[in-house]
Each structure stands twice: as C-alpha cells, then as structure tokens.
Amino acid sequence: MRTLLLVSLFLVSHVLLAWQYDPEIKNKPRFAREVNDFGDLLTWGQESDLEDELDAYRKRTGNAIVIITLKTLPLSLKETSVQYYKKWGMGAWYARNKILLLVSRSPRRVRITSGRGFDNILADRDCQRIIDEKITPAFRAFDYFTGLIEGVHDIEAILGNEEKVVHAPTPVYVTPKPPPQQTPENEVDLDSPGLWVIRGIIVFVVIIWLRLRYLKRNPPPLETYSSAANPDAETEENVT
Structure with missing residues (x-):
C-alpha cells in the first residue's frame, strides 16, 4: 500500500x-548555445558568426542574449516567448541578466523578452524601436541574418559593455506584505x-x-438489519 x-x-x-508548459515548447539543449536556429533561417556560416558575436559579448559583460528561431508558433507570440524564457531557466533570479530574441518564420513574428535585471535599461519602447527599425526591414527582404545582427548590435549598445549585476535576494525573517508588483509589458511572470x-x-x-x-x-462491528418492506420477513427480538 x-x-x-x-x-x-x-x-x-x-x-x-x-x-x-506547452508540449511543443522545446527543451533546452544539453549544450546551451546563444543561437538556436530551429526555424532554419540562417546558413551555417551566418549562425556561426552570430554565435561568435553573442558569445564574445557574454564573456565580456556577463549579459547573455539568446536567439531562438521557430518554424511556427505553438501559442501566441507573447505566450510562446514567455514559456521559452521560463522553461529554459532565463527567469531565475540568478540568471535574469538575459535577453531572449524569439523569431517565428510562419507567421513572421519577432519579440524581445528581458529579465527584471534590465527593466530600467531596455524598456518596452526600446524593444519596439529595435524591431521596427532594425529587424523588420531586413526580414521583409528575407535577409534574416542582417536583421538579427543589427538588432543584436542595437541591444548591446543599450545594455553597454559593463556587466549588469543582479544580486541574490537578501534573506528576511520578518517581511511586511509587499505591494502588488507591476509586471512590464515585455515580460510576463507565470506563477x-x-x-x-x-x-x-x-x-x-x-x-x-x-x-x-x-x-x-x-474494523467496524457487524450489525443485523431487518426489512419491513417484506411482510413475510421474520424478525428476532432478544428479551432479557
């Protein structure tokens, strides 16, 4: 038992x-990479060049920019981006200095999701400007590599070349009830x-x-029942 x-x-x-998580959300590869071209948008050489750029930036600053391309979206663009961000461990407090750039091939969609360590650095308006001015024009010409590399350069310029440290939360034994937390538009917290x-x-x-x-x-004690529904039934009475 x-x-x-x-x-x-x-x-x-x-x-x-x-x-x-949706079953179509892919698991994080065993050997993590900055560029994950599941949508086959890049040639091998383009993927290698983009990987080198992002790897060098991560080693220089500690800030990771992760690119995931998909052939299609299993969910809405926002929900797909959030689920990848959470499932791949980018939302943990010790790894929130990460940016996710998600691209869908059909339909052609782009979204930038950032962790709380970048709330006041890479604002929603900055993400939208990068998509509108750097990524989308190149994508319309089917030049995915140019759109991604220019978008990455713009993100790196905003974040800067210094590491943005996200400190671990300090243990507190008596904590007042915190006020409701405002969730930025470019990140959704899935509790x-x-x-x-x-x-x-x-x-x-x-x-x-x-x-x-x-x-x-x-075990419960055994009990004897008699039914009055049958007029021929006999009952016994114990007289003491």
Whole structure:
C-alpha cells in the first residue's frame, strides 16, 4: 500500500508540473548555445558568426542574449516567448541578466523578452524601436541574418559593455506584505498554480491512506438489519 501511494504521488506531481508548459515548447539543449536556429533561417556560416558575436559579448559583460528561431508558433507570440524564457531557466533570479530574441518564420513574428535585471535599461519602447527599425526591414527582404545582427548590435549598445549585476535576494525573517508588483509589458511572470494543486492532492491521498489504515486496524462491528418492506420477513427480538 505504501509503495503504491508513493508511486501515485510521483506520477501525479510529474504530470501536473508538465502542464505548466506547452508540449511543443522545446527543451533546452544539453549544450546551451546563444543561437538556436530551429526555424532554419540562417546558413551555417551566418549562425556561426552570430554565435561568435553573442558569445564574445557574454564573456565580456556577463549579459547573455539568446536567439531562438521557430518554424511556427505553438501559442501566441507573447505566450510562446514567455514559456521559452521560463522553461529554459532565463527567469531565475540568478540568471535574469538575459535577453531572449524569439523569431517565428510562419507567421513572421519577432519579440524581445528581458529579465527584471534590465527593466530600467531596455524598456518596452526600446524593444519596439529595435524591431521596427532594425529587424523588420531586413526580414521583409528575407535577409534574416542582417536583421538579427543589427538588432543584436542595437541591444548591446543599450545594455553597454559593463556587466549588469543582479544580486541574490537578501534573506528576511520578518517581511511586511509587499505591494502588488507591476509586471512590464515585455515580460510576463507565470506563477502556475500547479504546486498548490499538487499539495492539495498529496493531502487528499494521505487522508485516504490514513483512513484505510485505521479501518484495517479497527474494523467496524457487524450489525443485523431487518426489512419491513417484506411482510413475510421474520424478525428476532432478544428479551432479557
């Protein structure tokens, strides 16, 4: 019984956690790269040049710009970008100095998603200007490499050549209730309720298991019932 309970909890937790992301959102490659051309928009040489540019910038500043191209969008552009940003670990506090540049081939869509470390540096208006002035004109001519490299150069110019340090949160034992946090337009925080559902299921399963264990140790007493629906039924009375 105990083994079955543990296996059930394990399977339920994995299923619920998997629901946080769309099944078409690709897993992060084992060997992480700055350029992930799943949409086949670049030649091998162009991909290599772009990778060298982004790798050198990351080593120089500690700020990572990650490019993901897709053949199509499994969800809306905004939701797809956010799910990749979260699933690939770019949203953790220790990795928020990262920029995601997501490109879809069909339909042709572009979105820039930044972490909280860049909220006051790479504003929404800056992202929109880069897309409108640098990336989109080249994409309309099917020159994806030029659009990406010029967009990257513009992002690097805004971020600068110095590392933007995102500090770990300081442990606090007594903390007042914080005010509601304003989520920037170019990043959406996905606080999935999946963990609360898992906790509820665990509590429910434990209650059932304890109840079964109690009934096994303390079986209910046997009782005798007689039905008045059948007039021919005989009943017994114990007279003391």
